[in-house]
Amino acid sequence: MMPGPDVILACTHCGAPHRAPTLATFNTLGVSCWTDGWCDEPPSFMVPPLISRCSACREFFWVRDARRLVEKPIAVEEAVTQVTQITLEHAGRQRTAVSHLLSRELGKTATKAKQVLDGLPVRLGAWSPEEAEKLAARFEALGARVSRESSTARVMRSTRPLDWKEAPRLERPNKAALLLLLRKGFAQEPMREWELRQQLWWMSNAPHHEGAPWVSFRLRTRAAMDNMDVVATLRASDSDEHRLLRAEAQRELENFDEALAVLDEAPFPAPLSRVADFVRRLAREHLAEVRKLPLS
Numbered sequence: 473m474m475p476g477p478d479v480i481l482a483c484t485h486c487g488a489p490h491r492a493p494t495l496a497t498f499n500t501l502g503v504s505c506w507t508d509g510w511c512d513e514p515p516s517f518m519v520p521p522l523i524s525r526c527s528a529c530r531e532f533f534w535v536r537d538a539r540r541l542v543e544k545p546i547a548v549e550e551a552v553t554q555v556t557q558i559t560l561e562h563a564g565r566q567r568t569a570v571s572h573l574l575s576r577e578l579g580k581t582a583t584k585a586k587q588v589l590d591g592l593p594v595r596l597g598a599w600s601p602e603e604a605e606k607l608a609a610r611f612e613a614l615g616a617r618v619s620r621e622s623s624t625a626r627v628m629r630s631t632r633p634l635d636w637k638e639a640p641r642l643e644r645p646n647k648a649a650l651l652l653l654l655r656k657g658f659a660q661e662p663m664r665e666w667e668l669r670q671q672l673w674w675m676s677n678a679p680h681h682e683g684a685p686w687v688s689f690r691l692r693t694r695a696a697m698d699n700m701d702v703v704a705t706l707r708a709s710d711s712d713e714h715r716l717l718r719a720e721a722q723r724e725l726e727n728f729d730e731a732l733a734v735l736d737e738a739p740f741p742a743p744l745s746r747v748a749d750f751v752r753r754l755a756r757e758h759l760a761e762v763r764k765l766p767l768s
């Protein structure tokens with residue numbers, strides 16, 4: 473499992489760029505998956521979230537609908553830029569305060585700051601004219617004397633648009649945000665609603681994927697229970713995989729007869745049949761907890 477280069481996705485509302493992770497290589501060999509469809513790998517930071525919130529306009533958007541901005545190769549060009557050289561000429565009477573300023577602003581140790589003050593005048597460095605002016609003003613406010621000298625410096629500059637390079641990572645909405653989106657009808661198509669609810673299902677089961685003892689859905693929050701009722705009954709797709717997950721949801725809700733009925737609607741093709749048999753066995757034993765699938 474190797475992370476790939478980030479891609480840049482545009483917010484579907486305002487077009488603001490966001491960085492999204494990609495996987496360079498991924499194989500499922502030896503990856504632990506669970507009866508609720510959750511897999512321990514790839515880790516979530518390596519995959520984009522289903523829904524994100526734009527860092528610019530603060531609207532939510534489906535990540536899969538986001539347009540991918542074309543990645544340009546990073547080119548660098550040499551540029552000449554104006555800088556201001558600052559020299560500390562005299563510390564003045566507030567020597568201790570100036571020493572602290574050297575430590576705070578320039579990261580000098582107390583010993584190094586003392587050496588600077590003992591060896592004045594000392595060139596402190598070069599900054600952009602605005603930065604240099606701010607720094608000089610700080611020293612002058614303490615009664616120190618500084619001199620400024622303008623010069624030019626050659627720098628290497630990336631030609632990729634700045635807003636792409638510095639684009640924020642895609643935000644992952646929390647449980648409360650997802651619930652609010654559902655209430656507001658953010659997921660129009662049944663399959664999208666189901667996928668959004670599946671995220672909530674996984675969030676609710678997350679402690680159990682990490683080894684916490686099973687807690688019945690009846691003892692969880694009202695929102696978690698209500699969500700599961702829809703997950704178990706919303707026929708968002710005709711696929712066998714979707715039917716298997718609905719059966720699993722019924723089982724986790726302790727509706728074991730309903731779970732078995734959904735499983736028995738039609739035979740499952742391989743390799744789903746192996747998972748279906750496992751879920752069927754758990755339902756027959758009246759076991760509701762989410763389980764790690766046995767590795768084939």
Ligand SMILES: [Zn+2]
Nearest residue numbers: 483486526529
């Ligand atoms: Zn936006």
